[in-house]
Amino acid sequence: MKRRSLIQLATASVASVALPRYAFAQNAYKAEYKMSTVVPPAFAWGKGGEIFANLVRERTSGRINIKQYPGASLVQGQQDREFSAMRQGIIDVLCGAPINWSGTVRELSAFTLPFLLPDHKAYDAVINNAPLMAEYFSMVRKAGAEPLAVGETGYRQISNSKHPIIKPDDLKGIKVRVVGSPMYGEIMSSMGGNPTFMSWADAQPALASGAVDAQENPLEVFLAAKVNTLGQKYVTKWNYSNDILLYAIAAPVWAGWTPADQKIVREAAQDAAKQQIAIVRKLFADDVQAVSALGVNVHVPTPPEIEAWQTATRRTYARWKAQIQPAFIGKIEQIVAASRKA
Template sequence: MTTRRSLLLASAGLAAPAIATAQTYRPEYKLSVVGNRPIPFAEGAFQWAELVTQRSGGRINVRVYPGSQLVGGDQTRELLAMRQGVIDMCVFSTINIAPQVREAGVFQLPFLMPDHRAFDALINGEVGRDIMQVMDGRDVVGLAFGENGFREISNSRRAIRTPADLRGLKIRFAAGAIFNDIFTGMGANPLQMSFADLQPALSSGAVDGQENPVNLFLAFRMDTLAQRHMTIWNYVNDALIFGVSKSVWNSFNAEDQALLRDCAREAAANNIRLARAGLGIPGTDDAALQELRRRNVEVTVLSAEEKRAFAQALRPVHERWASRIGTGLVQKAEAAIRALS
C-alpha cells in the first residue's frame, strides 16, 4: 500500500509541471498593427495571428488589434506598450520604432537601397541579424522581417522630378527626426502626424503631400484626397519586424515557440510578396502603377540619374544620421549592397 501510494504521489508530482505550464497560456494574446486589411502590412499581421491560432488548435489564441488601437492610434508608442505589457505581439514598422531603436534607422537612410535586391540583402544578412539582437535587448524577440514597401511621394500641387520641386511643399511624415531632416534639406515643410490624422489633413489641404508605399495609397484612395501627382523614387523602404514580447515568448514551451516562429516567417513571406505585387519589378506586373494612372494620377518614375541627384542633395543628411545609427552597422549595409554589383 505504501509503495502504491508513493507511486501515485510521484506521478502526480510529474504531472504538475505540465498542468502548470498549460495554465500559463492566456485566453487571448493581443497583436498590434498599424492600419487594417487589405494593405499588405496589416495582412501580414492577420495571417500570422490566424496561422498561430489554427495550428495550435486554439491553445494560442491571437487577436489582431488593427489601427494601433491599443495605443490610441499612435503607432510610435507600440514598442513602449509592449514593454509595459499592453501588447503581446506586434508587426512593427522600423520607421515607428527607430526613434527608440536607433539601429532600425538604417532602413531610413535616404537612397541607401536602390532596389528590392538591396533590401533583401540587408534583412537576410548580417544587418538583419544585428538588428534582431538589438531588439532582444529591448525585451522583444524578433521572429521575421517583412516589408511595408518602398515609400513613394505624392502631392496635390505638381510633379516631383528634382529636389527643387519639393520646395515649399507641406509633406506629412510618420515618425523620426531623420524625415524632418530629409524634407527640410530639400526645402519642403515637413509635418509629423499619425496615419489616423493623415487622411483628414490631406482632405482639408492642411498638408500638400505624403510618402507611403503605392499599395497603401491605392487602398486608402488617396487619389480622392487631392493627391494627383505620384513620384516613384524609392528613397527608403520600411522594413517590418514580426515581434513577440520576451516575457510572453518565455511563457511558451519550445514546441510552441517554434510554431510561432514558423508562422511568423510564413506570414512575413506572404506579406513581402503582396507588398511587391503590381510594381513592375522582376517577377511582377505593373498593375498597381497602371491603376494609379487609371485614377488620373500623374506617375513620374525617376531614372537612376535623377535619383542620384536626390541622393547627392541629401548626402549631408546621410552622413549625419549614419553616425547616429551606428557607423559600423551602416558600413555593413553599404558593403552588402556593393556586393550585389
C-alpha cells in the first residue's frame, strides 16, 4: 500500500509540473503576427491597419505584436491571394477589402455590386445593421477567419487619359485597369470597356506608359499616389462601388489567444475602424476640390446620369447577385431602400 501511494504521489507530482508546461506550449504567443494591407499608412486603408496594430500593442503591453506588411508584400503584391495565404498560415491578420478575395471566398464580396450602396447614408445603414452583420460575420468564420470590425475602403471612381466619361458609351474602347475581380471586369466590358487585371504596383507604370488608359479607385488613392502624373486627365465621381474594410484574424491564431486578449483585440479593431472611417469621410468630402486643383477635369454625375449607369450595369448586377449570395444581398437591398425613405 505504501509503495502504491508513493507511485500515485509521484505521478501526481509529474502531472502538476507537466500540464502547465503543455498548456503554455499550446498557448505560446508569436513574437510577431503578420498583417497584410494592400496600401501603406499614407492611405486611409493602410492607416486603419497601422492604428489597429498600435492599439493592440499598447493595450496588451506588447503581448500581441502585430506587424504591418503593406503592398500585399507577403503575397508578392498579389492582393487576390491574401485570404488563401491566411489559410496557409502565411498571413495572421487581414485588414483588407473582400473584393480582392472574391476568387477564394466569393460570398464575402457581397457589398461590392455596382451601385448597391449609392451613398454614405445607405452604407452606414447597412454596416450598422446588427442582424445583417452578424450573418456576414458567420460567413467570415465559416471561411476560416475571426471577423473583428468593419471600416470602409472608399467609393471607387474612374479616371482616364482620353476624354470625359459622362455616359456608358464613353467607356467604349477604353483600356481600364481593375483589381482581380471578374465582376469588376464584367462591369467595364458590359459598357464596351476593355478591362485589364493587374496589381496596383503593375498598374502605375502601365498608366504612365499609356499601355492602360484608365483606372478605378477612391479619389484618395488618386491623390496620395499622384495618379494625375500618370497621364490621368479626366475623373468621373460616380460612386459605383464601395467595399468594406474587414479586420480579421486567422482562426488558428485567434484560438491561441486568451479570452481576455481576444476582447482587447476586438475592441482595438472596432476603435481603429471608427477612426479609419472618419479619415475616409473627411477625404471624400474634400476630394473633388483637391483633384480639380491639380488641373484634372472632374465630372460629378447628375441623378439621371447615375440612373443611366445603373441601367447599363443591371444585367451584370443580376448575374453576380445570383452567383455571390442572393438572399443576403436581398437583405442589403431592403436596408438601402429603407434608408432612402428615412
